[in-house]
Amino acid sequence: GAYYLDANSSTVFDVLLGTTGALLGLPGLNAQTFGEVSTETWSVFADFTYDLTDQFAISLGGRYTEDKRSSIVLRRTYVGGFSPFFGGPGVPIATTSNFDGSDKFDDFSPRVSLTYKPVENHTLYTTYSQGFKGGSFDPRGQTTAAPDLDQDGTVSPEEVFAFMQFEPEEVDSYEIGWKASTFNGRVQTSLAGFFMDYQNVQIPGSVGIDTNGDGVNDTFTGVTTNAASADLWGVEFEGTAVLGEEMFNESDLLTSALSVGYINAEFNEFIDAFGNDVADQRVFQNTPEWTGSLRLTYDTPFNILQKPGRLTLNTLASYRSESSQFEIRSPLDQEAYTLIDLGLRWKPDDSRWGFTVTGKNLTDERYKVAGYNFINPVTGAPTLGLEGVLNAYYGDPRTFSFGVDYEF
Numbered sequence: 001g002a003y004y005l006d007a008n009s010s011t012v013f014d015v016l017l018g019t020t021g022a023l024l025g026l027p028g029l030n031a032q033t034f035g036e037v038s039t040e041t042w043s044v045f046a047d048f049t050y051d052l053t054d055q056f057a058i059s060l061g062g063r064y065t066e067d068k069r070s071s072i073v074l075r076r077t078y079v080g081g082f083s084p085f086f087g088g089p090g091v092p093i094a095t096t097s098n099f100d101g102s103d104k105f106d107d108f109s110p111r112v113s114l115t116y117k118p119v120e121n122h123t124l125y126t127t128y129s130q131g132f133k134g135g136s137f138d139p140r141g142q143t144t145a146a147p148d149l150d151q152d153g154t155v156s157p158e159e160v161f162a163f164m165q166f167e168p169e170e171v172d173s174y175e176i177g178w179k180a181s182t183f184n185g186r187v188q189t190s191l192a193g194f195f196m197d198y199q200n201v202q203i204p205g206s207v208g209i210d211t212n213g214d215g216v217n218d219t220f221t222g223v224t225t226n227a228a229s230a231d232l233w234g235v236e237f238e239g240t241a242v243l244g245e246e247m248f249n250e251s252d253l254l255t256s257a258l259s260v261g262y263i264n265a266e267f268n269e270f271i272d273a274f275g276n277d278v279a280d281q282r283v284f285q286n287t288p289e290w291t292g293s294l295r296l297t298y299d300t301p302f303n304i305l306q307k308p309g310r311l312t313l314n315t316l317a318s319y320r321s322e323s324s325q326f327e328i329r330s331p332l333d334q335e336a337y338t339l340i341d342l343g344l345r346w347k348p349d350d351s352r353w354g355f356t357v358t359g360k361n362l363t364d365e366r367y368k369v370a371g372y373n374f375i376n377p378v379t380g381a382p383t384l385g386l387e388g389v390l391n392a393y394y395g396d397p398r399t400f401s402f403g404v405d406y407e408f
Contacts, residue, residue, distance in 0.1 A: 003043045010036040011139055014082050014090075021079070028081040030090050033097070033222075035139020038070040047111065055118070061111040070102035071137035073164065075221075097143040101161055105168050107132035121181040126174075133169040133202065140222025145207065166224045172197045186242040193235050201228040201267075203327065206374070220374065228270040228279070234263035243296075252300035261291045270327075282327045288336075290321040302346060309348040316341040325371050325392075332371045332392045339365055356403040364398040 012034045021029025047061030075097035082088025111129040118124065146155050146163035177192035204224045237260045244254040265284035272278050295316045302311035318339050325332045340362045347354040371392035375381065 001045050003041075003045070005039065005041045007039045008036065009039075009139075010034070012085060014078075014086055014088075016082070026079045026093075028079050028090065030078040030080075030082060030088075031096075032076050032078060032083045032085065032090075033140055033142075034072075034074045035141075036072045037136060037139055039067065039136075041065065041067045041134065055116055057115045059111070059113040059115070063109045063111075064106070065109070065132055065134070066104065066106045067134035068102065068104050069134065069136040071099065071139060071164070073097050073099040073137070073139055073141055073143070075142050097141060099137075099141065099143050099160070099164055101137060101164060103135065103137075103165060105134045107134075107168065107170075123179045124177070125179070126176045128175075129173050131171040131173060135166050135168045135202075136224075137164050138166065138204070138222055138224040142221035145221050145223070163223070166202055167200050167226045169202045169226070170199045187239065188241075189237075189239040191235070191237050194233065196232040198228075198230040198232070200226040201230050203227040203270075205327070225271075227272070228282075229268045230266060230284070231268060232263060232265045232284075234261060236261045249301060252298070254299075255297045257293075257295040257297075259291075259293050262289060263287060263291075264289065283324045283329065285325065285327055286323055288321040288323040291319065293318040304346060307348055309346055309351075312343075312345045312347075314341075314343040314345075325368060326373055330371075330373045331390065332368055332373055334368045337365050337367045339363075339367075352407045354405045354407070356401075356405065358401045358403065360399050360401075361396060362398060365395075366397075367395045368392045369395045 012032070015031045015033075017029040017031060021027055043063055043065040045061065045063035047059060049057055049059040051057045075095070076083075076092045077094040077096060078088075078090030078092050080088075080090045083090045083092075109130040109132050111127070113125060113127040115123055115125040141164045143160045143164065146160045148155050149159050149162070150156075173194065173196045175192055175194040177190060179188075179190045181188050202224055203226075204222070205227075206220045206222050238258070240255065240257045242253070242255050244252075246252060247254065265287050267279040267282050267284075269277055270279040270282045293316060295314065298313045300311055302309060316339075318341075319336070320334075321336045323334050324330065325334065339360070341358070341360045342362060343356060343358040345354055345356040372389045374389040
């Protein structure tokens, strides 16, 4: 097969620096960032399976990928409030980034898998594969923050390019598992264990910036770095089962689907902005140790206004154990929570139309999905510049929706 993508993404945002502006005598100090990243990527891939015997089979595959990333980053400082882009009266006084760069990344990722069927409807397998996530440029970057790597007193264009760019992320993945179909196909189960060895892990973050050379960071900028290597291992279980048939009429059906996952994720190396290995002080972002879900589906004949049809009831409970919003522990870390969803769908027998009513997060659970934390969790003092920021973004509250679908 083959794959091609030509995409473009851009962002623009203002950050009002009220504390910094007051100290510098610049009311309405504002840092605006415009970033654009263009991606052109293509790949070719193949996979084939050869039966060695009736019980053993081997699969070989591979993918060649070529990515081209181009980026423009323009960062300006305004006084007087928000920039004109957002309808504000701000006036530009300085340009702190004016970057235009591009680069290419290519990779070949192999895959090999060996399967064994000891008895009918049971399969054991083991797989090795490589993964690749292309490098790029951080659209939030500030070129004046680039370090003088060779200590010659001048930040060269090559050093600016290296600061704005981050390299591809790579992973070697190993998996062993078992799949089975039992009770005449009424129960389907799979169990897998995996180990993943990551190199050049891409870490989005922020660094403090000293804009006036007084030795004190008075603001910050975003930067993505290849800071880390990491190991992840875990176990996953998935199963489906027919729980009941013809319980209340001749054609109703009750099924279930269960999934449970455990993952242990640790950084082996994590180099911070000062060149220190702080792996023992870092945790994986948004990676709960335990996840699980249980779905029950009941399908039955159901007439509405004497019109025959089928009614399907879906209920889903999903669980996530505690997780960290960032690579360091924070007051915004999310405790364990469970979400409950419920859905109803009715479809007339003689129609291609279907009608659904859905309720999500029925218990109205409050759970955090992202945020910013630029303060010391103990002292409350700002950690990047003079602006202390601590905020969180929450997932959707209890919601209800009505839908109509059409089957072609």
